[in-house]
Amino acid sequence: MIPPATAPHFLNQAGWSGAQIVPLAGDASFRRYFRVLGNGGTAVLMDAPPPEEDVRPFLAVADHLHRLGFAAPRVLARDVDQGLILLEDFGDARxxxxxxxxxxxxxxxxxxxxxxxxxxxxxxxxxxxxxxxxxxxxxxxxxxxxxxxxxxxxxxxxxxxxxxxxxxxxxxxxxxxxxxxxxxxxxxxxxxxxxxxxxxxxxxxxxxxxxxxxxxxxxxxxxxxxxxxxxxxxxxxxxxxxxxxxxxxxxxxxxxxxxxxxxxxxxxxxxxxxxxxxxxxxxxxxxxxxxxxxxxxxxxxxxxxxxxxxxxxxxx
Known part of the structure; x- marks a missing residue:
């Protein structure tokens, strides 16, 4: 669970310069998740590396759910080519x-x-x-x-x-x-x-x-x-x-x-x-x-x- 090498630059571009990146979870796919601490709060970094993963379906379905009024994490920043998305942090109450x-x-x-x-x-x-x-x-x-x-x-x-x-x-x-x-x-x-x-x-x-x-x-x-x-x-x-x-x-x-x-x-x-x-x-x-x-x-x-x-x- 080492953050991708491109994560600091991505976070800097998103306004989270110097933020701490802490391992959060992986799942049954190639996706990994990290909690980002800084900028006065927290966020979640999704690492979905291409070509194994494609973040575009996630973004499309998130938009669909938001339009219907359901609570999908807000997208704070994205880099589709690198498979990086910065998301609203829903906390730990799973x-x-x-x-x-x-x-x-x-x-x-x-x-x-x-x-x-x-x-x-x-x-x-x-x-x-x-x-x-x-x-x-x-x-x-x-x-x-x-x-x-x-x-x-x-x-x-x-x-x-x-x-x-x-x-x-x-x-x-x-x-x-x-x-x-x-x-x-x-x-x-x-x-x-x-x-x-x-x-x-x-x-x-x-x-x-x-x-x-x-x-x-x-x-x-x-x-x-x-x-x-x-x-x-x-x-x-x-x-x-x-x-x-x-x-x-x-x-x-x-x-x-x-x-x-x-x-x-x-x-x-x-x-x-x-x-x-x-x-x-x-x-x-x-x-x-x-x-x-x-x-x-x-x-x-x-x-x-x-x-x-x-x-x-x-x-x-």
Whole structure:
């Protein structure tokens, strides 16, 4: 977490000359974050180095969210060519840690998060958002086949893509809503005024409203009880249970592939600890009749011992 060599010049140009740069966080991508202290306050420096990262989608979605009245960090300075953005600092009150410290607030904070989604879904998706279509669904679901299957010593037989095509066909053209895609407890901030701030939204697409409900309530990094999940779905209002299960299965298969890739390719084995939770979600989603063709494929080609039990011990 050493700041990029160009950071001091960038900050000087932005009016933050001599500011202290402190490591803040990294994530599952190539992006890194630093807190900048100086100029009478703090800010956050995003380092998203090209060609691996492109900051333009982040900037476009931030503008879209601001226009709709949602709290995305204000952009204080930018250098698109170098992948540097100076952002408003939302502080340290992240939903995940707040709930760990104050579990009694769980119902209240999740209710706020659901209300935010319900308000977001009142607005049409922005024209700057690409569609969440079958090609994207298949590319994401394909990460399970590409990374997970060989990691547990399984060959990839045919029929995987066709099973997803059959299952997802009823919802693949539903592209009316802004889908943030990573809306969960580690990307939601509790702001001083009591509202919620949004992070990590650069991959937003125009898709189905059930997707972000899945992101929040089938959280890869935090257990959400079935009782809380049911209460929050009821609070949101009408939710197509087939769409919720379909997108849950698709997302959870994708995440199983991504977390395996983070281990095998990127040397980040800590993500493997989440695999059993993802299997619990996936198997529950697959039980819905709408997932029949996908469940049949998993039952035929991914034995029980290659599922959650495989991750019970740390991988080498």
């Amino acid at each position: 939903m995940r840690e707040m709930l760990d410290a104050e579990p009694a607030r769980e119902q209240q904070i999740y209710s706020q998060a659901i209300d935010l989604l319900r308000e977001l879904h009142r607005h049409p998706a922005g024209h700057e958002l690409a569609p969440y279509d079958m090609a994207v669904y298949q590319r994401e679901a394909g990460l399970f086949a590409e990374w997970y299957m060989p990691a547990v010593g399984l060959d990839l037989p045919g029929g995987y893509e066709q099973a997803w095509n059959e299952a997802l066909a009823p919802i693949a053209s539903h592209q009316s809503t802004t889908v943030l895609r990573d809306y969960h407890a580690e990307n939601i901030m509790l702001l001083p005024d009591g509202s919620l701030g949004l992070l990590d939204f650069q991959d937003a697409l125009a898709g189905h409203p059930a997707y972000d409900l899945v992101s929040l309530l089938q959280d890869a990094r935090r257990d959400v009880s079935p009782e809380l999940e049911a209460a929050m779905l009821a609070r949101y209002g009408h939710v197509d249970d087939a769409a919720y299960a379909l997108l849950g299965a698709q997302r959870n298969a994708k995440i199983l592939g991504i977390f395996t890739r983070l281990w095998k390719r990127d040397g980040k084995p800590r993500y493997l600890a989440f695999q059993p939770r993802m299997w619990r979600y996936l198997e529950r989603d697959l039980a819905h009749p709408a997932l029949a063709p996908v469940k049949a494929w998993f039952d035929a080609h991914v034995p029980v011992e290659a599922r959650a039990a495989f991750w019970a011990e740390p991988r080498a």
